[in-house]
Amino acid sequence: xxxxxxxxxxxxxxxxxxxxxxxxxxxxxxxxxxxxxxxxxxxxxxxxxxxxxxxxxxxxxxxxxxxxxxxxxxxxxxxxxxxxxxxxxxxxxxxxxxxxxxxxxxxxxxxx
Amino acid sequence: xxxxxxxxxxxxxxxxxxxxxxxxxxxxxxxxxxxxxxxxxxxxxxxxxxxxxxxxxxxxxxxxxxxxxxxxxxxxxxxxxxxxxxxxxxxxxxxxxxxxxxxxxxxxxxxxxxx
Numbered sequence: 405x406x407x408x409x410x411x412x413x414x415x416x417x418x419x420x421x422x423x424x425x426x427x428x429x430x431x432x433x434x435x436x437x438x439x440x441x442x443x444x445x446x447x448x449x450x451x452x453x454x455x456x457x458x459x460x461x462x463x464x465x466x467x468x469x470x471x472x473x474x475x476x477x478x479x480x481x482x483x484x485x486x487x488x489x490x491x492x493x494x495x496x497x498x499x500x501x502x503x504x505x506x507x508x509x510x511x512x513x514x515x516x
Numbered sequence: 517x518x519x520x521x522x523x524x525x526x527x528x529x530x531x532x533x534x535x536x537x538x539x540x541x542x543x544x545x546x547x548x549x550x551x552x553x554x555x556x557x558x559x560x561x562x563x564x565x566x567x568x569x570x571x572x573x574x575x576x577x578x579x580x581x582x583x584x585x586x587x588x589x590x591x592x593x594x595x596x597x598x599x600x601x602x603x604x605x606x607x608x609x610x611x612x613x614x615x616x617x618x619x620x621x622x623x624x625x626x627x628x629x630x631x
Contacts, residue, residue, distance in 0.1 A: 408558075435618060437619065437620070439622075445624070445625075446606060446622045446623060446624045446625050447559075447606065447622040448622075449619060449620075449621065452619050492558060492559070494559075496618065502547060502549075502564055502566060502572075502618065503561055503564070503574065503575075504549075504561065504618075504620060505561075506558035506559045506560075507558055508556075508557060508558045509556075509557075509558055
């Protein structure tokens with residue numbers, strides 16, 4: 405059974421600081437996704453990572469994937485309040501799978 | 517505008533009632549999905565469908581039923597057999613070919629409360 409673990413689950417950080425959210429998964433997968441969720445809202449797709457060593461960047465967020473270590477990271481650079489949200493990573497359980505397994509999410513609060 | 521719509525936004529259910537949540541997409545996606553989200557939790561898969569007239573159970577299908585009579589529509593019925601249905605329900609859709617296939621796009625959600 406595929407397990408997806410994120411840490412930390414809660415993160416309070418000051419504006420301007422850098423931090424990294426980690427996503428570990430337990431079985432081989434060829435696709436990993438990062439989503440953002442604002443309170444009471446739906447999920448917004450942030451990044452799609454499809455291969456070992458993949459790195460994607462959008463603004464102050466950068467995601468990377470190491471398939472050998474079964475690890476993805478979401479790095480936040482010079483945080484701003486607008487980044488406050490819950491971030492989820494999600495992984496398919498294998499080639500051809502349609503079952504996406506989500507981590508529990510990391511709730512990020514950026515404080516002035 | 518292409519997208520996924522869910523209705524209603526809020527739904528209240530009495531004990532013993534069946535209720536149906538609507539999900540419609542105009543993205544021409546073959547696959548559709550239903551997830552449940554409880555407070556402070558990730559999403560759990562209820563049902564998914566890769567093609568019209570076919571669907572598979574996810575991790576928590578008990579007490580739920582679905583149909584897929586049209587490509588655009590994937591309604592979810594929460595039956596009285598679901599003992600704890602209060603949650604946020606999210607519908608998603610994806611392609612099944614091309615790159616990056618299977619990237620799932622989500623609707624705005626339905627918040628169901630049992631009275």
